[in-house]
Structures are given as C-alpha cells and as structure tokens.
C-alpha cells in the first residue's frame with residue numbers, strides 16, 4: 001500500500017532549525033522558530049503554570065475522559081479572557097469548545113465552515129502564518145488572499161485590503177489575526193477594525209479570527225479589542241484561540257474554538273456540530289494543559305501571578321523591539337528599520353532577500369526564517385548590538 005507514497009518536502013522552518021542545531025558556534029542566534037524566549041534563551045514554564053500543575057497532581061484522582069466539549073471551567077475562563085463581559089455572552093449567543101491547540105481550533109473552524117457551505121472560500125492575508133493554508137484547505141476550503149502588508153511603511157495596506165475584501169462574494173470567510181500578526185507584526189488599529197466591521201456586515205462576509213498571541217502585543221484586553229468590536233456588530237463569528245504562547249503551554253496542546261451565532265438556538269446548534277466534528281476527528285480533548293489554565297482561572301492569586309508574568313514577557317518583546325531599532329538606526333544611519341519598534345508581537349519581516357538571509361546564517365550564525373521573518377523574542381538583550389552589526393554588515397556588503 002505505502003510503496004506509492006512519495007516523500008513529503010521538508011518543512012522549511014524545520015530545516016532552518018536543523019541547520020541551527022548543527023551549527024557549532026557558541027555565538028549562534030535562533031531567531032527563526034516561533035517560541036518566546038527569556039533573556040537566557042529559555043522558553044520557560046511559567047511560575048503560575050508550575051504551581052497550578054503541582055496543585056493538579058495532588059488533587060487529581062482520575063484520568064477518565066473529560067467529555068466531548070472538554071473542560072467547562074476552562075472554556076468559561078477562555079471566553080472571559082477573549083470576550084470579556086461581552087453582551088453576546090449575556091445574550092447566550094456564544095459557545096466554546098476546548099481544542100488541541102490553536103491549530104485544532106482552526107481545523108475545527110474550517111470543518112464547521114465546510115459543513116455549512118461545502119468548499120467555501122476563505123480569504124487570508126498576504127502574507128500569513130504558513131500553517132493557515134494547509135489547515136484550512138485540508139478541510140476542503142478554497143483559499144484566496146487579500147493584500148495586507150505595506151512594505152514601505154511597515155504597517156497595514158488597509159486601502160488595498162478593503163478593495164479586495166469588497167470584491168469577495170457574500171458568504172465568503174475572512175481570516176483575520178486578532179493581534180500580533182504572524183509574520184509581519186503589523187496590526188490593525190481600532191479604527192480600522194471599525195471600518196472592517198462595517199464592510200464585513202454590509203457585504204455578508206464571515207470573520208474567522210485567529211488569536212494566538214493575546215497579551216503579547218499591548219495587553220490582554222487591548223489585544224482582544226478588535227475582535228470584541230466585530231462580535232458586537234456581526235451576527236456570526238468564529239474565533240480560534242491558542243494558549244501556547246501566552247500560557248507557555250506549547251506541547252500540552254491547549255486551545256479553544258469560540259463560535260458566536262445569531263441567537264442562543266443557533267449557538268447550541270453550532271456546539272452540537274463542533275462536538276460531532278471533534279468526535280470524528282480525535283474524539284476527546286487532551287486534559288492536562290486545559291486543566292492547568294482552568295486552575296489558574298479559578299484562583300485570584302494564580303491569575304494575578306500569570307498576568308504579571310505575561311506583562312513581563314510582553315515588556316521584554318517590546319523592549320527588544322525598541323533596542324533593535326535603535327541599534328540598527330545607529331549602525332546604518334537610517335530609519336529603515338523604524339517599523340520594528342512600531343509593530344507588535346514576536347515577529348517582524350525584515351524585508352531581506354534570500355541571499356542576505358543565507359549570509360546572515362553562514363557568516364554571522366544568525367538564523368532567520370527564509371522569508372526574513374525574525375522572532376524578536378529569540379534575541380537576548382545582551383546580543384542586540386551583535387545582531388545589529390551583523391545585519392548592517394550583510395546589508396552593506398549586499
């Protein structure tokens with residue numbers, strides 16, 4: 001049976017990670033892989049997570065299934081973090097299902113859309129996170145793109161984005177990044193979310209919002225302000241939530257899909273479909289990570305501790321952004337990289353050609369993703385100067 005299978009092309013980012021691992025240099029910098037790192041280069045287990053985990057290990061007396069909708073206190077906490085005390089919740093229009101990571105939520109969202117409208121079209125930003133295409137097309141959806149990033153300003157190419165969205169057929173889905181756009185770091189302003197809400201409403205387009213970095217841009221509530229605004233103004237909305245980055249729970253696979261329907265009856269139909277879809281794909285959610293998040297949510301002390309740790313992470317990323325910009329301004333005597341300080345989240349695209357990216361690797365042991373996406377959180381503050389001089393060096397040489 002398997003003799004006809006051809007080997008799959010290697011994942012480009014995994015190849016960069018392998019090259020990094022094989023580089024013996026003590027100075028090497030991994031700015032490719034998309035995980036948060038502290039100053040010592042570690043992706044730490046957060047203190048609140050460790051404490052919740054310890055509590056759980058003592059209290060837990062069974063490993064039986066949690067049930068098809070997953071951990072309910074977890075779902076409630078995630079709804080509160082994402083939507084706050086939103087009128088759509090009070091109206092009974094919201095349902096939330098625990099999923100294996102944000103990817104699990106995106107895949108379930110895609111399956112749900114495909115069930116409602118087979119082969120529906122989903123428009124995603126150009127560029128977007130590499131995994132969006134396989135996750136959504138794997139469920140049978142058809143992908144379109146809309147312009148998003150303005151290389152000249154490092155901001156959102158909002159007018160071109162609107163022009164393209166205006167031409168989509170009613171019923172199309174628009175995939176949006178809630179905050180901390182991956183890979184560009186360019187986020188919509190609240191005014192732009194407002195204009196977008198209007199356009200989506202009048203054109204009958206359905207937003208699917210991917211929020212994987214809540215709390216790492218401006219703050220927990222600020223990062224969710226755009227999606228909360230859409231939830232106020234549109235009849236239907238899907239939100240894919242990831243707890244990988246903001247709880248540091250990557251390998252535990254913790255996420256949720258939030259579905260907002262026109263009313264309580266539709267919301268409960270959505271929940272029944274989500275459960276049925278999960279059942280036929282992986283049956284039951286994993287428990288441990290969601291139980292950790294629920295334990296944090298249930299304790300005022302652990303919640304406060306987690307929020308403080310998240311603040312520290314966000315402040316580190318934003319501090320690195322400012323420091324890198326300043327160091328590059330100094331090295332190059334130009335404002336070319338000012339956009340890095342203005343953007344948010346872990347990533348920026350530096351706009352380098354592939355030769356320059358390769359020279360950074362081979363001559364300076366600095367590893368960016370092939371599209372010159374840089375993970376700012378991967379850079380220790382102590383290495384900012386070295387990074388800036390390496391980058392200036394290859395730019396001048398090119």
Ligand SMILES: Cc1ncc(COP(=O)(O)O)c(C=O)c1O
Pocket residue numbers: 034100101102103104129182210211212241242243244250254255
């Ligand atoms: C934009 C975006 N969405 C979703 C995810 C999902 O992550 P996970 O499945 O690990 O929760 C990621 C992870 O890198 C991401 O960058």
